Amino acid sequence: MSAHRRTARLLAAAALASTAAGIHLATFNLxxxxxGxxxxAFLAWCSNRSYAAHRxxxxxxxxxxxxxxxQAPAPLNPCCALAxxxxxxxxDRRKCTDLFHRLTADLAAEHPRSSQ
Ligand SMILES: [Zn+2]
Structure with missing residues (x-):
């Protein structure tokens, strides 16, 4: 189990507990x-982002x-987090899934005006 998936499950459980606490507190005053x-809602959003990072x-x-x-796999969309x-x-020269961008990443860093 990856760290992102573990974090997502923990956040989902915390969101569920927070929902239960909010509903319990509503019995005293709406x-x-x-x-809660x-x-x-915030914890559920964080859990969703962690599941996206896992995927x-x-x-x-x-x-x-x-x-x-x-093999020649098609690049992911987006090709890398930096893009x-x-x-x-x-x-990212090392993690980009578009092979052309892996080759030209150093050139674009050295000549930033030429990449525009
Ligand atoms: Zn990229």
Missing amino acids: WLCVP LYVA RALAEAKWEQAYVLG DHSGGAAH
Whole structure:
């Protein structure tokens, strides 16, 4: 079990507990359920992001395995985390799943104006 999946399950359980606490507090005063449900929604969102990171790690491992075996796997979308955060302006030389971007990542870092 990967760390992302373990974290996602823990956050989902915490969201469920927070929901139960919010519902329990609503029996005393209806407004008391708001903090519990707000925290539950935030924890559920964090759990969803951790599951997404887990799925991405699995896809990258599968891509890397196919690449090492000599196949030509299609690049993932987005090709790498750096491209996702930079809007496609930069790519990770080691982890990018687009082979062309792996080759040109160093050139774009040395000549940033030429990549625009
Ligand atoms: Zn990339």
